[in-house]
């Protein structure tokens with residue numbers, strides 16, 4: 229049988245079976261809690277994606293601090309998942325615990341702004357270079373709001389996304405490129421509208437396809453991550469962002485950059501680090517220290533156009549925003565994050581840990597002669613199971629071998645390391661220590677050696 233990303237499939241199956249046995253032996257309490265949870269929770273979990281881990285049952289978390297998490301079975305994990313980004317600056321960060329506790333003691337949700345609001349507005353504007361902001365409860369909400377306004381302001385129905393994107397529970401972005409052209413993402417539940425009627429999709433880095441899709445002047449907005457992080461990781465080619473901005477301006481299309489994951493790049497996200505000029509920018513997950521909160525910012529021009537629209541619009545509910553958006557607790561968390569946690573010093577440490585991890589993983593790849601590679605956007609690192617790393621989502625999808633991913637994820641858990649359960653995404657936090665990075669690389673090394681051993685000789 230041919231090898232999968234350099235690995236013999238029969239050997240892969242044997243190692244995976246061993247890792248599953250080992251997990252179940254080591255996690256009796258998790259197994260028992262999973263059995264109990266199954267009775268009253270759909271799929272046994274409060275949220276279906278808690279079953280996306282490679283383990284036979286989920287780990288049950290007990291507590292976490294910094295970049296370490298403990299489970300109920302008494303195991304300690306070096307955490308490179310960090311809640312899939314909400315805790316990317318560390319768990320239980322004292323400044324955040326303090327700010328949130330103090331606000332909770334004063335009340336959490338008033339339907340009124342608090343004294344922190346002007347300061348948070350100033351902090352966001354200074355950091356991201358966009359003067360006017362709104363809050364939302366999740367990054368998904370922020371993206372939906374930005375799309376809604378883009379359509380309202382331009383009077384156009386179409387949006388454009390890049391193949392392989394993920395922008396949260398935003399049905400408009402659930403369109404992928406299939407062999408016969410655009411299609412709805414498999415798995416989207418209960419959507420009765422054909423999203424391909426109003427969403428166009430092209431491959432990231434394909435400037436000619438982008439221009440062809442924008443040229444009829446019907447597209448309200450391009451919604452994009454500045455570097456794609458949700459289908460493996462795909463970096464923009466040199467010149468791609470210049471072309472994206474030039475073309476969107478040429479055809480009257482707004483540019484919305486979703487920095488929810490690429491905030492890993494630097495204090496001002498990818499936008500700040502590379503001097504990009506979006507019309508709107510969205511950011512959720514970690515922005516209020518891991519409690520539900522998101523923001524979206526806009527240029528002065530967009531803010532003026534929204535004000536003009538509002539002056540003439542019929543009054544009534546806008547369909548944008550929910551009761552808990554902008555609550556006092558979220559604003560307090562955001563202020564503490566922006567002032568005390570998401571600092572240049574924190575990013576300097578994250579960068580140093582990133583370099584250490586990338587070097588260590590590349591050494592593992594070289595040592596074992598594997599056809600794998602690494603890609604990173606700042607402190608977000610991807611181990612790609614192909615070399616060179618694919619430049620578009622179609623090629624990246626072909627490299628994502630389910631069983632190989634399972635064995636790597638489960639093997640890491642069994643060796644005391646957590647990474648996000650999706651592809652091979654790892655986050656370095658200001659709390660991550662060099663020894664943790666070394667343990668992650670050593671665990672990958674160990675699993676690679678096991679996978680490359682012969683079934684007859686272990």
Ligand SMILES: Cc1ncc(COP(=O)(O)O)c(C=O)c1O
Nearest residue numbers: 366367368394395396488489512
């Ligand atoms: C780039 C990006 N945007 C938005 C979201 C949605 O975030 P949330 O699920 O918190 O709404 C995600 C989630 O993974 C994301 O990766």
